[in-house]
Each structure stands twice: as structure tokens, then as C-alpha cells.
Amino acid sequence: MRSAELKKGIPAKASKCVTSPDLSVNVAGIKMKNPVMTASGTFGYGEEFKDIIDLNRLGGIIVKGVSARPIKGNPPPRIWETPAGMLNAIGLENPGVDVFINEKLPILRSYDTAVIVNIFGYSLEEYVAVTERLDGIPGIAGLEVNISCPNVKAGGIVFGTNVKAASELLTALRKATKLPLIAKLSPNVTDITEFARAAEGSGCDGLSLINTLLGMAIDVRCRKPRLANVTGGLSGPAIKPVAVRMVWQVARAVKLPIIGMGGIMTPEDALEFILAGATAIAVGTGNFINPRATLDIADGLASHLKREGIPSVRDLIGQVIVA
């Protein structure tokens, strides 16, 4: 795959037509039947979607953020709709890692899809605790580390916006688990490639980007913020160009495979991320708008490959032509 990724230029069109294109990919050592995943926090623990789509058809499921202890979340209102997007300040509400392992994971495990557990904490110790707890539990393909959390023990500085803090965190987590480790980068930084390099230097196996962009909305009549938390994360099609740009920059800066996300709703959106350098993609807010979006994208990728005579989706990774 590496060689295909590095190959420059347009892949030669197959002379005969491609009848069953190869959608399989390998991200950070995780084998997936197709590159389509669900983004953390937009798909719960999978069970809510089982009446809507066949979960076995997904490349992978990245579950809602899990922490060492249960988290209550922020007061409402927690969401606000924006042009082609939404702001959220859920506050990472979750039942904690023990409930996840005992009640959610057994259901997920029964499906033929890669389960990636998104983890977070509010101190280095909390991140390590949840990582150690998940290490060695069967049915987990890898961990995705949400580094966009404040370190309450260090004056609230956000791990993901300080290169030193991010490196320390990821290095500690590398020691705490043998599972594939994927760092989920924050877009709320000046130069995202610094963080990608820090993750690579810390021994991570892959990168996810992007998390939500920090935003705010105000009710002009009562002069109050729309969200009880005042600020929130912007997601959805509104952020897609920012995400594509960041994937492109990071793909050129590091060798790690990338899971691209940010506003993906259609097969064409997914292809943009793949061409920019993503090996896999994740659908977030798109799940709320079209609950079948993931499957529509997987089908659309296959038809695109057939139509264009490209044998494998891997032939497209990073193949954007920049003069």
C-alpha cells in the first residue's frame, strides 16, 4: 500500500473494465473492508443505528469518546444549527470505560467491522487510566486519542494545542498500550503539521483529522450565547474545505496513515479527502442528515472506481495533482 500511496501522478487506467473494485485498506495496522468509518460522537456505540443500516458493511466504527470515569456533560442547550453545519458543546458525556466494556462492547463485537475506541481524559493520568483499562480487551481494533481536552492539572491548557503537552501525552499512552494508537488532531492550531510530527515522533500508528473547529453563536435579542457552554465545536459541510486542506498538509509532512473527516456527506466528499492523502474517511454530522450516508459513500466509491477503471481505492490515496 505504501508504494501505491507514494506513487505520484494519475494511476494508469486499467485496460479492461474493473468489475469488482478493491475497497479494502489498512490504517495503522487495522484492516478494513472499505475505507468508510463513523466519526466519534456521531454514531453512539453503534446500537442506535442497527435498525437503519447494516453495520457489517462499515469499514469501521469509531465510538463515542470514553473516559476512565463517567462524565455528566454540559447543561443544555448543547447544540445550535449553523449554515451547512452545527455547533456542539456536549461536554463528552459518557458512562465511563467500565460500562463501555461491559454493556456496549459486547454488542459491537458481534458485528464484522473494526471497532476503534475514542478515548479522552482531563489529565495525563486519566488518559493513561482509560488506555490501560482497554489494553488487552478483545474486540478492540485500535484507540483513537481525542487530544482536544484541557489538562485541568496544568491550568486548563488543551493538550492538542500545545506541541509539548501533546508529545508528552502521546508518548505516555504509547507505553500504556500495544493497540494501534491513532492521534486525533485539533484544527484549532496555527500549524497542524507540527502536531502531526509530534504524534509521529511519539510512536503513534496513525492520525485522525479533523476534530471540530471552535465556534460561537449569539442570540442577538437576548444577547446571550446560543450554547450554555458559550463556545462549541463546529462540524458539518461548513468545515470541509478546512479539513481537506489540513489532510493535504499533514499527508505531505508525515508518513503516518490518515483517517480524514470533516463535513463528509457524499462519495465525492470522501474522494476529495482520499486524494488529499487520507487512507480512510469518517462520516460525522453527515450521519444525522442522512443516516445511510456511510453506505451510500461505500457504494459510491465502488461505482467511481468501476467507472474510472481504477482497480483499488488505494490507488487514489494522495493522488491530487498539484502543479
Place this chain on the structure above:
Amino acid sequence: MPPTKLHQATVVLHQEAGRGYFRIVLKAPGLAKQARPGQFVMLRVSENQDPILARPFGIAAVKSKQYIELFYRVVGRGTALLATVERDAVLQVQGPLGNGFPAPEKGTTPLLVAGGSGFPPLLYFALSMRHPLYMFLGARDKECLPPLRAIKSCREQAEKVYIATDDGSAGTRGFVTDGLAAFLDSRNDRESFVIYACGPRSMMAAVSKLAAERGISCFVSMEERMACGLGVCMGCSVAVRTGGYKRVCKEGPVFKSSDIDWSEQVVLPALHRK
């Protein structure tokens, strides 16, 4: 796989129903067959990304196991766009969602309390039961009461329908809760009453207080902004008395009123009560 919750529904009827309400009937057999009173749907009102999120609406009736009926008021961009949708259009709709009203037990007398545009799910509930029931409809003024055809259905179904408006332009002057309190205090068969309320939060908080003071059990159908309607985004949470939050779209929208933490300050303005 169990019956799907994602449907493509055809608009078979869409008309102004009076008093600023629209009535829309959708053909969605898969949805209609599963629906129970108190459940809701998430309706996509636009095919493009403006607005991007679906809108929640309570199911007001199920007809011939094929059709669902909704009533809505135009309060913002989404409902304004919905009002332009023509007959035969196909809309993406998810449902039925949420838990619905618990069926009233034998021997109980349901009291249905609707504030503003909170009447649709209660209408479905009323139409679905054979219990003798009473209805209390309240609004700011006459023009914000349910449309006449809905009130007519209520009258056919209930022993009596009590109407109150804040300004006295229809029914008695005052809050719907004033009429409810007077009714409760005039009766000596209070033990049999169970209250079901849907409307603005302030109204439901008042109904909840009334019920608690008199030891009457009470259920409320809550409204919050929603993104997914499926229980995955955790965006629609309301604070509960035991601490923490519950999702309106999943554990709700119907809750025991004593479970809700009514002290939690809520910024959501109840404009739709207009």
C-alpha cells in the same frame, strides 16, 4: 433487521389548517404501522444543506395504518420551507422515535393538557383510547389555539374540553393551569386522575408543580433542539432530578414530571407558543 426507521414519505395532503397551523399528511406505511401516541418523527424539510438538520414533529394521527398526520406552525426557517412543500413531494422522514405516552391503566381518568402547539401528540393519544378523558387547551390568544378541526376531534373524544387564553380572547382568561387547578380542586375522585402534558416548558413546570402538590401522577412530553433524533449526538438532553441528563429523543420525549429537574435554567425561548 428490525423494521427500519428511515423512510421516504410522499406528501398526500398539505394545507393551511387555520390559526396559522399547517396540516400535512404523509404516506409512510412502514412508519405508520410502528407508531404509538407520544412518538415523533424527524422530517427533512430541505434537500440541500439549508437548513441542514431535520426537524422534530409529534405524530398527530395515524390513518389506515399507512398515513401519518402532523400539525405545525411556521416559527422559523425550517418550518417556513416546509410550508412551501407541495403535494406528491417525497420527504426523508425518520420515525417513529422516542418512547411515547405510557398507556393509561384501567380505571384511571386521563387529563390531557396542551399548551400552544403542544397539542398534536395529545390529539393522537386522545384518539387512541377509550378511557373517559378531559382535555385542557391553553394558548396566548385565540389565534394560537389548535385549529378548529383539531378542537372538534378533541370534543368528540373527551368528556369535556376546557379552553383558556392568556388574554381571554377565547375560553376563560388565564393560564391553562388555572383551569386545571380549579377542575382538580372541584372533584373528589382525584385518585383516578393521571395528567399528560405537552407544551412550553414553563407551562409543563407549572402543571408538574400542581400535580405534585396534589399527589397526582403526571407525564410530560419535553421539547429540546435535536440533531439526530436517534440518541447518538447527546444534543437534546434535559436535566433530571437524580443528577445528570436524559435524552429527550431516546429516554423521552415523555418523562414522569417528577423525574425532571425543573430548576435547570433553559435558554430555549418558547417562541412557537406565540
